[in-house]
Amino acid sequence: MTFTRETDHGTPAAIATGKSVTLTIDGQAITLPEGTSIMRAASLLGGSIPKLCATDSVESFGSCRLCLVEVEGRNGYPASCTTPVAEGMVVRTQTDRLKQLRRGVMELYISDHPLDCLTCGANGDCELQDQAGAVGLRDVRYGYDGATNMGQAKDQSNPYFDFDPSKCIVCSRCVRACDEVQGTFALTIEGMGFDSKVSASQGEGFLGSECVSCGACVQACPTASLIEKKVVEVGTPDRAVVTTCAYCGVGCTFRAEMRGEELVRMVPWKDGKANRGHSCVKGRFAWGYAQHQDRILNPMIRASIDEPWREVSWDEAIAHTASEFRRIQAKYGTRSIGGITSSRCTNEETFLVQKLIRQGFGNNNVDTCARVCHSPTGYGLSQTFGTSAGTQDFDSVMQSDVILVIGANPTDGHPVFASRMKRRLRQGARLIVMDPRRTDLVKSPHIEADHHLPLRPGTNVAMLTAMAHVIVTEKLYDEAFIRERCDWDEFADWAEFVSQPARSPEAIEPLTGVKADEVRAAARLYATGGNGAIYYGLGVTEHSQGSSTVMAIANLAMATGNVGREGVGVNPLRGQNNVQGACDMGSFPHEFSGYRHVSDTATRQLFERTWGVSLDAEPGLRIPNMLDAATDGTFKGLFVQGEDILQSDPNTHHVAAGLAAMECVVVQDLFLNETANYAHVFLPGSTFLEKDGTFTNAERRIQRVRKVMAPLNGYADWEIVQLVANAMGLRWTYDHPAQIMDEIAALTPTFAGVHYDRLEAEGSLQWPANDAAPDGTPTMHIDGFVRGKGKFVVTDYVPTDEKTGPRFPLLLTTGRILSHYNVGAQTRRTANTAWHPEDRLEIHPSDAENRGIKEGDWVALKSRAGETTLRAQVTERVAPGVVYTTFHHPETQANVITTDYSDWATNCPEYKVTAVQVMPSNGPSDWQLDYADQARMSRRIAPLEAAE
Amino acid sequence: MEEFIEGWTARHGATRDQLLPLLHAVQEEAGYVADAVVPVIARALNLSRADVHGVVTFYHDFRRTPAGRHVVKLCRAESCQARGGAAIEAAAAQRLGVAMGETRGDGAISLEPVYCLGLCAVGPNALVDGRPVARIDGAALDRIAAEVAA
């Protein structure tokens, strides 16, 4: 792909009303939807009216006055960006008079702009430069001796972009992008008149301001005023490759803009259907880890984990891996090894890893990191609706009237989707937030939840059942929907259960700590406020009742008829880029791709025929069970691709003990992660920039990942898996991931229509995509539930066994923050550390005061599982009795604290509820110091011999 | 100031359209809108700091630093100019010992431009600590200077 800029039609598409008008622009007739601007109409005709303040990501503004046109029968020269088309209108966009006016305006612009184009970072990629040429400006008669806004100091505080007010033309595009697109309102125009200037918060540096560094302002800037440092350093790009972000489950599409082999910037792609041209600080800027010096580029092996690593050739590493696995299986049995697939890797890679295990290892000991995040979603939605995925696309939120957010913090975890949601909220949608913490959605500039239900961690089921109680007892349910779409008898049983007085808001108030009135009001709003949409996150799943909570959510949606159309639904916000895909690809020990149980004979036979081996009909081990089995001595070898279970899985001591008990742990990753401290073979992985494949986002959207540069480590991850497989005697011959997808499509009915040529043609597809749904499925369950009738499941509230008491009086809950991603392996290796250099413990002022803890103090955090130390942040974001931390930094190791309690149905760990004590401390615990030593020892590397 | 703002919003509401009234109230109370108060106002009305900063800096009325103990707002608009306003403006600066738009070093007085007080047939006009004064001449300036000195 060569470098071409995306077309900018100047103003957004009109809101559809179904009516259209016909007009004439420069003699050409065009018919388009009413409400379209003249500017957009002209652009759609292939013309181009000069513009600077208009860009189609934000509403028209009308300030630059370059886009003036003539309209027959109208006085003056209306701005084409703010003037909508009208029936029969006759517009002229290129008359001599217009040229004269535009030149006059441009002459003014340039009279207050530095004349340093040749040395400017945006030279050749500057709208001001382009438009000055377009209007034919030759002379600035005002001279350059008058007043100017030049010579102001640059703000270089943001690690990724600079702000140079001297080059600013005060078009307000950045301010409007921050307001309209991102919804943070961090920018303003300071002052008035000639002195007007863009200001971050109160005229301070961007870094210290309210700016969240999403990049929307940089994207919107028509000049070099806001420009990526990298562009200044490397130069403007000369080619671009469209690909998919490898951070969260939103799945933003980016143009990777390259100069030669060097990545200059990641630019959100306007045609990306998940992100619609928006981005967050991670995807937009935090890709520097891909070239970080910590990346391991040579394979390494060692006989035991207390030895230094020895760099070896790929051949040796692969052969060693295969022989170790075969040796272990020969000694301890077929089921003594297994593997873990990665939600970070592509569908194709994930598919190959589980294929390696099922076909090559001969067992079903495959699991994936979804185990520890959304496995209850898979179970719960499959039980109730019949499919293990969210029901909507992201666009759907723009049709929602009431949004219920449960246990999710999208402004940090799913920022690009959160911006869409906030936009809808600013348009007037109502909001209910069910979360122990006062997240930004509860109240932040320009948005405020109608109801915040700050429940005690661990009481989701009680709360949702109480909402159901209100809906049923006040007869707010949608009887027609239920009768048509669900089993009425099952509903009746469920209704009888939830109607019991013990499940009323009043009865559960002592458990949840939330006022019954507030619960009743929230339930009424959800049931009666129009299109009700539920979005939920790990605050739902990571509990001992995670699966019950998912089913309770599904029950609410069915009871109120909020399934099966735009604007409603049940939507898990997926944590990782490809967690949906990893689940779809058969990463769980009990099922093949497409969620078909291994005991299903027809399915198994299909795979056996294709793969030419007989397959195990028994479910395999889940991750915690693998670790148990390892401790017990029956499980000896593990292949871990792209996941750091030591840091991310609960009860670090348990994980460490399991890993330490194995004879061969193979880690395939970019970096020597924490798990690698216990590994015997390290296979360097490739980044998403270095390979082809697909990711599937939270809306079931399958999108292409495209190779932008050659893998630094030599191989794409799928190639490495193929090498291992073939070394183990399998005969794989994939030349390209497209062939893997063809195999997936052939073996998986919901993916039957998914092929690379279609993805190329259409950009993306949402599964199911097959003969029944040739264009994919943006909204599920439209005419009926996938399982037939929607199933109401009685969800009893079974409290967790993790209880507070005198030793551990506080409840710890965990989560993540905008600038970092999960275990932080990537984001910690970028300048994102500028925002969040360490994990901190949020504690309520009263709890802090009781313990003599002040802001910034070191505190010891202790549970029955372990102890760590970190610094305190005293805040009312958390309720009294609740503390909160993130788990991005290995120095903190928050999972030393978390316990091995887990969801009853899926063993998803109960990260969100741990009874803890917090006490003042002097610094890192002994364990942390020991661990740091051990990690240092474990990471010693003996380089490859020069001769090799 | 936090308490004042809390009390004010409790009485008048905390919607965005209360921003100008609140800024007037804060300035009335404290004499100016300190940068440090902006975050408090932003929180009170659920706005960003940037929102409030943009508004504070847009309007001539809002001060980010304290004014002098006395404030003389002298009209510079056409009708007063037609009646000798330019000369009075120069004389006022000299007589009061402070340049237009500035506060005197001793903090006694701020001389500020205003564009029309609506007393256009009797100029040149001024507001002296909020009190309207018409037909300003040398004698009037002397009286003002004496008031300020007192």
Add this chain to the structure above:
Amino acid sequence: MSDENDVMSTADRLIYMANQIARNLAAQGDAEAVASTASHIASFWDPLMRARIVALAAEQPDALSPIAAQAVRRISA
């Protein structure tokens, strides 16, 4: 590592898991809950785990709740 760290033994964990499943399905009524618990274990537990819980049920007759115990009996049949 601290000796007070509380890590369940594999046997304890299997018993805990079986009881937890049973407890969460109990609201369906005893008969239904036994069937569901048995089916859940059959669907999601690997053969060694199933064999182990059957053995544990015999070794520690009181460790399993009545529903869990019946379910385990059913899968061992």
Add this chain to the structure above:
Amino acid sequence: MKIYVSRDMASVALGADAVAQAFADAGREVIRTGSRGLFSIEPLVEVETAQGRIGYGPVGPGDVAAVLDGSHANRLGPVDQHPFFAGQQRFTFARCGVIDPVSLTEYAAQDGWKGLEAARAMTPQAVVDAVKASGLRGRGGAGFPTGIKWQTVLDAPAGDKYIVCNADEGDSGTFADRMLMEGDPYCLIEGMAIAAHAVGARHGYIYIRSEYPFAIATMRLAIDHAAHLIAPFTLEVREGAGAYVCGEETALLDSIEGKRGQVRAKPPLPALKGLFGQPTVINNVLSLAAVPFILAEGAEAYAAVGFGRSRGTMPVQLAGNVRHGGLYEIGFGITLGELVNDVGGGTASGRPVRAVQVGGPLGAYFPPSMFHLPFDYEAFAAAGGLIGHAGITVFDDSVDMAHMARFAMEFCAAESCGKCTPCRIGSTRGVEIVDRIMAARPSISRRHPDESQDPESRNARLDDAALDADFRQHDGKGGYLGKALYSRAPSRIDTSLDAQTTLLRDLCDTMKYGSLCALGGFTPYPVLSALDYFPEDFGAPAPLKEAAE
């Protein structure tokens, strides 16, 4: 024997409070009224007698005895027979200066609420039809038919609708809004209540500039008093914050919403998407205050007066260097010359009138050769000017029109909201260009007013020293408007008078046709009119017609 003394801000600025206090101290019952509107007789004291209210003015606090015994030299006789008032057609200002502005009793006694009562007996559509039939056009400047605006809001789907009164009267030379709000606030309240009934609005705002503290206080008090009479309609005053541009209706709406007072692009029209995005009637004070008369006396009575398509009366304001400055309400059609010379009595300085600026800082400067122009929207537009808010600022022959052109640009620069480029950058460049022209022009012969002038004009003297001081203050570094307004010495460009004058005209063209709102768009009017009618002040030959005179 009641004594009437104005509480109008202009009267107070001239000492009315001390006068009123003196009468009160003398044991007299003093009624504070609005101003009658002639400021050369303020402070005006009216004494209630059997022959009517006998006026004395100007009066000082030491004049109590002379007034009470009728011997005061400034006895004016019955005030309503004074020629300045006798010639007026006071439809809107009938009560102003006559009654205690916040007395509900006096308002009711003087036909107050008659219009609202009539309106409430009519359907909303009938009210709108009456306003249409009256021919009332927006008095804020643009002259858009008020009834059509109301019709749009009436036709918008029911829901939250607002009535917004634009009382951000920032134009120099205008004070009618202020006088009405201070002198007859219920008239405005009644007009707004009628508007609310007509379009189905429940709440209204009066946005008053902060430079009008008296009007703000009076309106707030009046709203409190009248709340029960206009209910369920509710009203509140919002105080501006010193931004002239907020007189532009969309900037005003943003300001009420708590935003920077930046101009919005239109469409959408405020009538459809106005305050808080809801259908909004936004009218000037005088437009709304004309409505009670129209409803009470009938649309025909209002429309019977006027000229061409400009129907009804216009409260004209005579300001600046004028002998009889004040408010003069009269039917459209009176000529500019009649207003300046006959009503206003020429300049206060006694020197020849050289220029009048009509319509505030964005209005054109006209020489006496244009005094035949009838006061009429269309006639003024055709002559390259605008009526605006009907303020007329008179200048005598000491005025330097290049300086006034410079000031027009300077004012635009000081008050530009900064949104659109022609205004934001152009106004500053305009100042710089005029500076170059003034530096390059041959020195002009200053017209010194001699010292023995009317006492009112003793300050209306522009001597060289004052001018120089003015420029010194403006030279380059800082000044109070900062670097934005004052250029450094130009170099590298053609600074000849011809080149700079051409550039100034080109800049005016860009601003006039390119600006987003009237601030940038109309600033060229005073600049170009000064260039056209007074070229000699810009170093060019005087126009032939003046030479011929």
